[in-house]
Amino acid sequence: MTPDLISPRSPRVAAARRLARRNFRSKERLFLAEGPQAVREAAGATLVELFATVEAAERYADVVGEARDAGARVHLADEQVIADISTTVTPQGLVGICRFLDTPFEEILAARPKLVAVLAHVRDPGNAGTVLRCADAAGADAVVLTDASVDLYNPKAVRASVGSLFHLPVAVGVPVEQAVSGLKAAGVRILAADGAGLDDLDDELDKGTMGGPTAWVFGNEAWGLPEETRALADAVVRVPIHGKAESLNLATAAAVCLYASARAQRASGGCRSVTENL
DSSP states (O other): OOOSBOOTTSHHHHHHHHTTSHHHHHHHTEEEEESHHHHHHHTTTTEEEEEEOHHHHHHTHHHHHHHHHTTOEEEEBOHHHHHHHOOSSSOOSEEEEEEOOOOOHHHHHHTOOSEEEEEOSOOOHHHHHHHHHHHHHTTOSEEEEETTSOOTTOHHHHHHHTTGGGTSOEEEEEOHHHHHHHHHHTTOEEEEEOTTOSEEHHHHHHHTOOSSOEEEEEOBTTTBOOHHHHTTSSEEEEOOOOSSOSOOOHHHHHHHHHHHHHHHHHSTTSSSOTTTTO
16 A cells, blocks of 8 residues: 555645644534544544554554445545644554534433533643543533533544543533533532532432432632532532542542442432443
8 A cells, every 4th residue: 555645735634734723623613533542433423534644554454444434535644644634742643534523502401411521611621531531431421511611622632532522422612600500400410529619529429419410510620610600509529538639630530520420320219220231
């Protein structure tokens, strides 16, 4: 096999490269997904175009085959072309172009979600993608990014989600007040995660109050949730620190909270069957 795209000045390459910038992503409603895992997850869902080095096409022949079978245009590209498109220091040789896949907030509410992660004021794309991954692993029904949060399709957020972006509904650009009021109207209890919260996560679990539909609101990495956002919640909950650590980072705290809810909901009397995922 020989590359058919060898010039970084190719119109196709230039169009792909522009998707590293938010304004072009928004205009085209397209984003980049890099690496075999992300491309595999995107194939058959939102993948429309794939750039691959000859070596990567041979190493990941199954992924490239799935992309072709799904109708995506596949280009064999020179390594310099892939490096020019990629936003990573060490590209893996596969870069896909995907259609936006966010879900209208109204559709998420209509599905009567039982577990939701709300990212309010989260600015770091790596943290946003990791929380999305945690929500997916915990079996959450949806993720909501408020209008004050990072772009879902930022390349760092896409990479940090490790494919989870393609697994569950994600709403974007929702004002936090609208997110909270809509979820409350759908019968979902709102818990704000904050290290200074009055309620302790262990106590909430012991009291048996976490078995019903729940949305966790997570705040900014540096300063947490503003008072006006905490005031919207039904309870402000802290993750207990039993050792000497000063605090937990956002993604770790999110994983603890989401898994606590997932376990409570799957326990006897919770809102999910213990056999539902068997």
